[in-house]
Amino acid sequence: MSTFRKSQNSANPNKLNNILSTLIFILILNVSIQIWLLYASLNNALDNNKEILIPAFIASAILFFIGFSWLYYLPKGNFRRK
């Protein structure tokens, strides 16, 4: 049986490729920002500047949840193995 998704995918087979590449690109971007946040908060913790720590942790958590919800859009692919 042909479904909407199936016909869409066969009309534009590159689409899944684009979705997946974009997804991975954004995840890498998130992880880079998180590495920077962790580096900054570590430096500030050692320097006894505590006011930046909680905002940095919240930002890191938000980035993680963005990445986690991105996984919902992870395409399954056109050809499923039986």
Added chain:
Amino acid sequence: MSKEDNLNQNWKKDFPIKKQESTQVSRRDFAKFLTFVSGGLMVGSGFVTAKAFLLPKEEVEGEHFICNKEDIPVGGTRGFVLEGSTIPYILIHLESGDFRAYEQKCTHLSCSVFYKPGTGIIHCPCHEGSFDAMTGDVLAGPPPRALPQLEVFFKENAVFVKALIEKKDS
């Protein structure tokens, strides 16, 4: 069919996974792995925050006698450790006549720093880091933070140190 062939075929039926497939990392798996790393970084950030607030760094308490003024010549230094602590410090007699006390651990990777007489620079030989001997600020090299400082004061001829109360600029 020989017995061996039969065994081989049954084995493949039981484990219908090709070697090539089992070692391949798909982009889907890579995306999941990145999310896992992201979660790890979030936990790390939380850990740093929790440690800073729940187990803060111990402050230097009280006043500690180090030595007499004439024990250190101009441009000379003296290492010391406070009671009940293992952190090494150095007391520097600067050419300007001032005394300064700093932690001897470089803020980069904790190498021992030393004062270069006549230059006003505290030097770290490991990665060529330089600190200003008057203020402890970083002048050059990889150290990310200024050297932690103790306040030096005098009682007649004796040199004492105590925790430095930082004056915030703002």
